[in-house]
Amino acid sequence: MHDFVMPVGPQSPALKEPMLLKLKLEGEEVRSVDMRLGYTHKGVEGLLEGKNVDQAMYVASRICGICSISHERAFIRTVEDMMKKEVNERVKLIRTILFELERISSHLLWAGFMMHEIGFDTLFQYLWREREGVLDLFESICGNRVHKNICKIGSLRYDIAPVQEREVLDCLDSMQEKLKDYEDEIKKNKVIKERLKGVGKISKKTAIEYGLIGPNARASGIDNDVRRIDPYDSYADINFKTIVIKKGDAMERTLLRMREVHESMGIIRQCVEMLPSEKIPKFSLTNIKEGEAIGRVEAPRGELFYFLKVEDGLIRRAKVRTPTFAFIKILEKILKGVKIGDVPVIVASLDPCFSCMERVLVAKEDREEWMTEAEFRRKYSC
């Protein structure tokens, strides 16, 4: 018996995003996992520094293409906290609508991708077809399919017209029936059950140890939802359930996200009904001299955290903590002892987003180390 190291990635059929997994195998079984990251690291925090708030917002929303509004929203929440700015009701509701639309788009994208991963391409095509409807709404409301850039400090770039309200409701109505069918298919189909049930199980204890957040934590029985713990926008006035399931395997994580899509639809319907007829305020350039604030939102993958420090009107320090970054370390634990064929399924079932995740973290056992970007570059010569 000997150890065999198999590299998966960074360009691989199993993972769409670049990441290198070095799997030490014994026969078919994975003995240990070594992760190599940094293939999509750009240094966004460094880019944010030295810009003023209005400029930095556009960079922030380009950290991730899937959860672009979440990044924008977290950034804006931080800045609005810093300025202690009150936002009017209509702006709040429209932001909530867009935020939940993004959650639907992200979950559908992910569910489709998960089906592709286990070889069920038919459902992948169906789910992505439904997703196009949501992207059409984004294009109609924000003017762009992927990077929306609609939020402004205290306001929005565009208002929603009554026609668009109807468009949103129509899209949801047409989607709802079909999604129920797909969900039933996932529940009943024998192939999907065989591939997903009992795979990549995460117990509640492990989930807490490794700091799992978002839908993954909720599938392991942890009630963790920023929308409820620390409500922003209109979430405090809206009825919605936080779905929590106990089992925590790949199947439950899939179903939980499908159920969350329905929950999001409910939230959007309530918001559209509540939309008041007042107008959104006009926006202007932001005038901040100094301040320091934190802000967090519930992105489709979990809690997204921002810290900003402004000095002389320019951002002096920015810190972004993205959901995937918080839990990616768990892969080392749950991939141990599984068969090699299950590796892509387990990785995909956590819904990682590497472009969000790639940050620099210098961790040493005995002491913490704080460095500026220039110091870091000198030390690690990159």
Next chain:
Amino acid sequence: MKKKHNYVKKSPWVIDYDVGGCNGCNLEVLATLTPRYDVERFGVVYKSSPKNADVLIVQGCLNKKAVKRLKKIYSQMAEKKVVMAVGSCAITGGPFAEAYNFAGPVDKHIPVSVYVPGCPPRPEAIIDGLLKALRMVKEE
């Protein structure tokens, strides 16, 4: 009609590599596969192995760690290969041009034949780029 599309004689197999993007372009490239755009009607198949591919789609802002990989993938492709740079980041660096980890535009490292600008470009634009690449595969 027949004359217009006679360049679709070879069905190009495509490999895509994300060199450090934000997933935006990645999603739009994947979206071309889905029923609304359905790029397979031109015979395009997305492949994961560079040895089978005719067209290399590069997306994202090229970071220093990915340069080596990108060159490796490019060198493994069989001759008559065409490279497509999709998105502003791959072409110029886009919003990340000033980032410390940016290794320069893609065409600084490997020859690029088709540029598809946009942040991210629409799936229609990507399909248009693919057709242009297709024509090149045939002409060469």
